[in-house]
Structures are given as structure tokens and as C-alpha cells.
Amino acid sequence: MPTLNITGKTTVYGIIADPIDHVRAPMVFNPAFEAYGIDAVMVPFHVTPDDLPAAIAGMKVMPNFGGLTITVPHKVAMMALCDELGASARRVGAANAARFTEDRRLIGDNFDGQGYVAGVTKGGFDFTGKRVLQAGAGGAGMAIAFAVAEAGAAAITIANRTVAKAAALADRVRAAFPACDVTGTAADIAPAGFDIMVNTTSLGLHAGDALPIDVDALDPGTVVSEIIMIPEETELLARAKAKGHPVHYGRPMLDEQARLIAAFIGCPFPD
Template sequence: MTSSLFEITGHTRFLAIVADPIHHVKTPQRINELVRAHGIDAVMVPLHVSEADLPRVMNALRGMQNFFGCVVTVPHKTSAVALCDEVSDEARQIGAVNVVHRMPDGRLRGAMLDGIGFVDGLRGAGIDPAGRSVYLAGAGGAASAIAFALVQAGVARITVANRSVDRAVSLVGRLRQAHPAIDVSVGTSDPAGHDIVVNATSLGLRPGDALPFDATRLDAKQIVAEIIMDPAETALLAAARARGCRVHEGAPMLASQIRHMAAFMLDQPMPAVPARAGAPA
């Protein structure tokens, strides 16, 4: 039997995921599986970092010469932009990053992969967003990335709803500036009248969280999608399923971008892992 353990040495490249809370993250497991499959001497660990401590932690990582990069998740995606020395054009447009690479001189370069991961996850489940109307709950980093990716995927209409209306207005304005022809508006807590309903907020991570919108307005013709991975079935998805909706869990968004995250952090190509002999395709 092959051991699942691997040795960490002074040559091992250190990767991290930065989040608050941290209990729900699945990225370390997936990244560590991937680098082991490729025989890469690297390891990812979770770092529980508060919003107040984020600048101090990111600055400290600059000085760690065996640190190669980190995944940045809730609630740090927007704040991390200002802590990077350079970011991709897409990340600057979105106003958020979810992956950072430490360059040899200690500078930090950020990018945003959530949007393409979410859209690829939908398509992998046989859900093509092209030509459909989308209700998007949230206006933070992940929501912004998803909104821009959905526009690129050819959606017909997007309605953005957020507890802070100012943030929804800001996202709608950025979408209109980048894509003047897109039909985009600020919405309310009512998701009725849309083909795909997306929760791109952090509501659902903690027991007792409120629902991100009025789930009683859902109907069986709608698809309800999450970005939260743990729990796999959030209170929102349970409510949507009870109303006859097709539901789409959060895990595919991560699965669709893991290889791209690893390639960005390690600054090297990361080909797909071939299926093992006897393993299902």
C-alpha cells in the first residue's frame, strides 16, 4: 500500500490559504493532492487570519523565501488587492484577488480566478449560462468575479442584490463601464423572474446565518447555485430543493480552478493529472 504521507523538508515550497473563518476550506486538500500527483515538493497549509491582521500577515509572507503563494478567500479578497504590488488587469477591474504569487524579490502579484471557476463549474454540470437571466446575491470579491465571468459567458441579464446597496450600485457601474451593452441592474431580496439564482455571499458558512435573499420567491423552474462548499448543502440549497429547484453546490467552482491556482502560485505549468489505471474516467 502506498503511504499518503509525504516528507516536508527545507526544500519544500510553502503555500497557504488565508481566510476567516478557516474551518470550511477545501483548497489545501485539493492542492496537496495535485502537487503530490505531479511529484512537486510543495505543501499548502491553512492560515486563520482576521481582517485586522491581514496587512501584517501578508507583509510577513514577503520575507519568507520558501513561501511561493497563497489562495485568498472570505473575507479578504477585496482587501488583498491593495496589499499586492501588482495585479492582473481582470483582478483590478473586479477589485479583488483570490490567488497571490510571491516573486523572488518578495513582491506579491495577485489574480482572480473565482469567476472562470464558477462558470466552468456550471458548464461541467450541464448548465450553460449563455442567454439566461441571472440573479446574483452579493457584491464583494467573489460576486464581482462571477458577475464579470457571466457577462463573458454571454448571459442576457444580471440583477445584483446586496445588503449594502452602495456596493451593488458600484458593481453594476463597473459592469456597465466595461460592458456598455449588458442589461444589468440593482435588485431587491426577490429572486423571482430569473433563470439562475446565485448566492455569492458568505451567508451560509455559519450555523444560524440568514438566507441571502427571500427563498419563498423561488420556483421550480429556477436553478439555484452556491459558492459555499462547507456545508455542501447550505440552508439556502435545502430551501431551494424543497421548492423543486435544481441546485448546484459550491464545490465545482473550486474544482474547476485548482490547477490554475497551483500554476499561478508556483509560477509553472500544471497539466491535468492523467487518470490512474483502473480508475473511472
């Protein structure tokens, strides 16, 4: 446990969720605040959907409340409670961080996708001009598809169990980034012809889950990336590694997102 030195000058940040006991943000932000000498603390707030407007109204009237990170089930509902939204939140339709300005306006944005891209980029992969296979079109997948297009990918194939969701997401990403060739398809496509694949489905969270794609059908050299953090090594990554594919783990997405969110909410981590 970090030794927090909270005083009357400390800026308070929150993480809101329902349920709350699984959230990881306090364990990421508070040790960083301490390590970097930032006079701030992040506290978990258990907020139910019915109470969300009242909770945000309460935070708004406290000048030492700097902002919050937002997770399930509040990311979409927060959109209507923000006074202003960044481009990423508007594209994705969900906010996962919000900060108060000096005049107590609430600005929301979404860093899920940029967190993934920053994590993989720091790991040595450049998305510029690349062909990307994305398994999944849920909340995280939505943010990642926009961010990968924004990072300069030449093409993205979104493969999802519910094909209509993949097709709808592909239409939206293509409309936002016309230079990127985005298509939606069924989950069981032959995954050949890609530079990188990313698993944004929840397949791999539990032992015995099916694989999101057929690893044996990937081209040699295709990079395989994951956003699941626990287990650290999913079956997908284990099989890909065994076949000699370069892999990227899920944890850097969270770490890079924390760095981006810290800068956004006004307490940047030094490089």
C-alpha cells in the same frame, strides 16, 4: 493525512489568513500535489494585517517560495503589495492568489468568480445569453458578477440587502462588460424571469437563516446555485430541489478555483 515527501527541491506555497485555523486550502492542494506527483507543499501562515507587508517581504526573498493563496482579511490589502495585477483582481479590487516570478516580482489575481463559473459550467450550465439573478453583493458576489458577465450572460440582476452596494456593483460590471445588461436592486424582488440564480450572500450558513430569495416565486426550471459549502445542502437548495429546480452545490467553486490557482502559481493539475 497525505504522506508528504518534502526535500530540498520542494517548492513551498502558502495560504495567509487571520485567523488561520479554518482555512481549507492545504487540505485541497496537498492531496492534489501528492496525487499528481507535484513536488510542492502548501503551508498555512497566520499573518495579522499589521504584519502583512513584513510577511510578504520575507516570502519575496526566498527563491523556493512559489506563491500563495490569500483569504480574509488580506484580499484587498494584497493589491498594494503586488508588483502586477491581473484583470480580474483589478476589476474586483481584491487578490486571492499571488505568484512570484523568477526575478521575484509578485503577480496577483482573483479567481473567486472564475471558480464559480467553471464549477457551474462543468456541471452542465452555459451562461451564454442567460438571464442571471444574483443574491448578494459582498466580496464573493463582486467577483462572481464580473465573471458571469465575462462568461457571456445577457443580463444580471444583483439583489442585495444594502441596495447601494448592488447598484454600485452593477455600474462597475456594466462599465467593464457593456453588452451585459446589469442592474442592482433590493433583496426582496420577485425572482421571476431568470434562467439561473446564485446565492452569494452568507444567508444559509446558519440554521434558521432567512432564504436569500422567495423560492416559490422562481419560474419552473430556473437553475438554483449556491456558493456556501457547509452545510452542503442549504435550505435554499433543499427547497429548490423539492420544487424540481436543477441545483448546483457550493463545493465545485472551491475545487475549480484550486485548479485555476494551481495553474497560475506554477503547479498545474493535469486534467
